[in-house]
Amino acid sequence: MNENEWLAARFETDRPRLRAVAYRVLGSMTEADDAVQEAWLRVIRSDASEVENMSGWLTTIVARVSLNMLQSRKSRREDLVDAPDTERAQHREAESADPEQEAVLAESVGAAMFLILDTLTPAERLAFVLHDMFAVPFEEIAPIVDRTPAAARQLASRARRRFQRQGVRPEDVEVVPKTPPAPAETPDAETAQVGKADFVHAFLTASREGDFEALLAILAPDIVVRADHAAVQMGMATGIGLATGAGLTEEMRGSDAVTRAFSKLSWAPVPALIDGSAGLAYVRDGVPHAVFRFDIAAGLITNIDIRADLTGLDIVILN
Numbered sequence: 001m002n003e004n005e006w007l008a009a010r011f012e013t014d015r016p017r018l019r020a021v022a023y024r025v026l027g028s029m030t031e032a033d034d035a036v037q038e039a040w041l042r043v044i045r046s047d048a049s050e051v052e053n054m055s056g057w058l059t060t061i062v063a064r065v066s067l068n069m070l071q072s073r074k075s076r077r078e079d080l081v082d083a084p085d086t087e088r089a090q091h092r093e094a095e096s097a098d099p100e101q102e103a104v105l106a107e108s109v110g111a112a113m114f115l116i117l118d119t120l121t122p123a124e125r126l127a128f129v130l131h132d133m134f135a136v137p138f139e140e141i142a143p144i145v146d147r148t149p150a151a152a153r154q155l156a157s158r159a160r161r162r163f164q165r166q167g168v169r170p171e172d173v174e175v176v177p178k179t180p181p182a183p184a185e186t187p188d189a190e191t192a193q194v195g196k197a198d199f200v201h202a203f204l205t206a207s208r209e210g211d212f213e214a215l216l217a218i219l220a221p222d223i224v225v226r227a228d229h230a231a232v233q234m235g236m237a238t239g240i241g242l243a244t245g246a247g248l249t250e251e252m253r254g255s256d257a258v259t260r261a262f263s264k265l266s267w268a269p270v271p272a273l274i275d276g277s278a279g280l281a282y283v284r285d286g287v288p289h290a291v292f293r294f295d296i297a298a299g300l301i302t303n304i305d306i307r308a309d310l311t312g313l314d315i316v317i318l319n
Contacts, residue, residue: 003048003049004044007043007044007048010054010318011040011043011058013273013318014054014055014058014059015036017055017059017134017197017198018036018039018058018059018062019032019033019036020134020198021059021062021063021066021129021130021134022035022036022039022062022065022066024129024133024134025063025066025067025070025125025126025129026066026069026070026073027117027118031069032066034069035062035065035066035069036062038065039058039061039062039065042061042065043058043061046061054318055201055271055318056136056140059130059134059136059140060140060143060144063126063130063136063141063144064144066126067122067123067126067144067145070122070125070126071122116162116163117129119162120158120159120162121155123145123147123155124155124156124158124159125159126141126144126145127141127145127152127153127155127156127159128155128156128159128160130144131152131153131156132156132159132160134198134201135201135202135205135206135214137205137209138150138152138153138156141156196277196278196294196296197271197278199218199294199296199301200271200278200279200280200294201271202214202218203215203218203262203280203294203301204269204271204280206218206263207262207263210263211263212259212263215259215262215263216255216256216259218300218301219255219258219259219300219301220255220297220298220300220301220302221254221255222253222254222255222302223253223254223255223258223300223301223302223303223304224251224252224253224302224303224304225251225252225253225258225261225303225304225305225306226250226251226252226303226304226305226306227248227249227250227251227252227305227306227307227308228250228306228307228308228309229250229309230290230307230308230309231248231290231306231307231308231309232248232249232250233308234248234282234289234290234308248261248306258304269281269282269283269292270283270317270318271317271318272288272291272315272316272317272318273314273315273316273318274291274293274313274314274315275313275314276314277293278294279291279292279293279294280292281315281317283317288310288315288317289308289310290306290307290308290310291306291307291310291313291315292304292305292306293305293306293307
């Protein structure tokens with residue numbers, strides 16, 4: 001596989017997540033698909049050889065494209081203020097040309113949420129969506145909205161207060177947009193995978209940043225972490241479980257214990273596909289030494305399986 005083929009395959013792996021980001025920012029499935037396609041055109045015109053965090057880089061590109069589209073849309077709407085009533089009516093009719101898509105949109109996100117999102121400035125909307133819905137750090141959001149990290153945090157905070165005043169909780173809404181299943185197909189396995197990848201990303205981000213509350217929020221109260229013997233031996237080297245004073249054990253139960261064990265680690269795992277499923281890998285010198293497999297149920301991480309005996313596993317490093 002040459003570099004262009006690898007990049008195309010990598011982009012396809014991230015496409016559902018990128019579409020979900022664009023969809024949240026733009027509120028339109030059609031525009032989200034356009035944004036992802038434009039992002040791909042920018043990717044193939046760029047030099048990706050020095051990119052260390054591929055998922056973060058792709059997210060930044062699609063976020064910039066979405067922000068440009070959002071700002072352009074806002075300008076068009078302002079231009080329509082002085083337009084005749086018949087022209088404004090035609091514009092609204094064109095924007096709602098696909099009632100089936102609009103119905104799916106309302107079902108998956110909720111009309112109230114999009115009404116509030118539409119009251120935000122483009123920069124507020126982007127900062128809020130990227131941070132609160134996709135756990136993107138403010139340090140990465142700042143250059144996209146041309147602000148400092150502190151200013152980007154304020155943008156998201158203002159948006160959050162708007163939701164709080166209206167009594168709407170965005171966290172109650174699924175991050176990944178629902179789409180009608182194609183005829184004669186089984187349930188959308190790709191959507192399930194991108195949803196799982198989002199949880200893995202959120203877990204990794206909260207662990208690296210030592211965000212105890214964020215980590216606790218995505219773990220089931222009765223979560224179980226199991227590690228094989230080789231992983232337990234490796235635990236001291238990676239720092240897993242040192243915060244608990246006991247190090248990594250073969251079995252760990254309960255969200256409090258797991259949160260303490262994985263909060264603010266010195267290790268640096270990377271996203272990976274493990275037997276085709278989203279997970280994490282601990283890598284040294286380009287070689288995976290341990291993997292982390294996740295089970296998700298009812299919107300929470302219920303099990304984490306840590307293995308350092310990698311015999312028989314198909315591991316693809318994504319970062």
